[in-house]
Amino acid sequence: MTTTETDVTVTKAEPPAAKQPRPKREGGVLNAFSHGILVIWAVMVVTPLLWAVMTSFKDDRSIFTSPWALPDRLHFENWARAWTDANMSDYFLNTVLVVGGSLIGTLVLGSMAAYVLARFDFPGNRFIYYLFIGGMSFPIMLALVPLFYVVNNLGLLNTIHGLILVYIAYSLPFTVFFLTAFFRTLPTSVAEAAFVDGASHTRTFFQIMLPMAKPGLISVGIFNFLGQWNQYMLPTVLNTDPDKHVLTQGLVQLAVSQGYKGDWSGLFAGLVMAMLPVLAAYIIFQRQVVAGLTAGALK
Numbered sequence: 001m002t003t004t005e006t007d008v009t010v011t012k013a014e015p016p017a018a019k020q021p022r023p024k025r026e027g028g029v030l031n032a033f034s035h036g037i038l039v040i041w042a043v044m045v046v047t048p049l050l051w052a053v054m055t056s057f058k059d060d061r062s063i064f065t066s067p068w069a070l071p072d073r074l075h076f077e078n079w080a081r082a083w084t085d086a087n088m089s090d091y092f093l094n095t096v097l098v099v100g101g102s103l104i105g106t107l108v109l110g111s112m113a114a115y116v117l118a119r120f121d122f123p124g125n126r127f128i129y130y131l132f133i134g135g136m137s138f139p140i141m142l143a144l145v146p147l148f149y150v151v152n153n154l155g156l157l158n159t160i161h162g163l164i165l166v167y168i169a170y171s172l173p174f175t176v177f178f179l180t181a182f183f184r185t186l187p188t189s190v191a192e193a194a195f196v197d198g199a200s201h202t203r204t205f206f207q208i209m210l211p212m213a214k215p216g217l218i219s220v221g222i223f224n225f226l227g228q229w230n231q232y233m234l235p236t237v238l239n240t241d242p243d244k245h246v247l248t249q250g251l252v253q254l255a256v257s258q259g260y261k262g263d264w265s266g267l268f269a270g271l272v273m274a275m276l277p278v279l280a281a282y283i284i285f286q287r288q289v290v291a292g293l294t295a296g297a298l299k
Helices: 028-055 060-065 077-084 088-119 125-136 140-153 160-185 188-196 201-212 214-229 233-238 247-261 264-294
Strands: none
Touching (some): 088 125, 088 214, 160 214, 214 264
8 A cells, every 4th residue: 555645835824014103294293283373363364354344334333232243234335425425535546646656666666776786797786785775674763854854845745746756765675675686586598688689778678677577576566565555654744734645544534533423334444445455456466476475486
């Protein structure tokens, strides 16, 4: 009897692989904390704005009896009363003229000065640049008294064009500082090609370099618009004629007069009128502002 032996190969089972720890999200706690801070900040900023808009459509009784409740109906007569009776239309027009003229003058003069300082080397270049930077750190309160006498001696006191010139001088240092850094990020090959083709410096600047600097111009224009629209100290000192008051002066006068009259709904309507152009400008140009601020870093 023959016995056949069969070799049986036994494979040892491998031990189960050790359970890998789940990778921790880097900065998870920090991200949650920063998002929480942003949410709190957004609530703190948006809530007063929405409450002011809501209150502008209420009547005076509802403002005090139910300040957080929605208005029973939209009282558009509050806006009409503030626009006509409180002379907000005149203040608004004066502000548009002053800010519009000063904004155009600031961007034109500031971009020209910044282009020269950024693109051309000449004796005194850095000295002039640092003079503009020094103008940013000079407190405007120290210049109010001499500025008053200078504007008065020039015959520009209580005039729209006088206030425009002062606004331009006030905004030029920051504009030149911002645009000088922006013009340095633009490629020089385009301007050199224009010079080879026979273009003059003026044509090269206005037709080539200025359109390329559009993101920077929009960014600095928004900043200047916000500062000039909300300016109160300069017009208070240099513009004492009630017929030429700007919106900030008008709001103060409205707050005083309407406070005595008890017309709080008209006061909130005037406040929202002054606030809407600033919000609209930022909402419309917010992408251009971000693009202008990050253009130099993305080069």
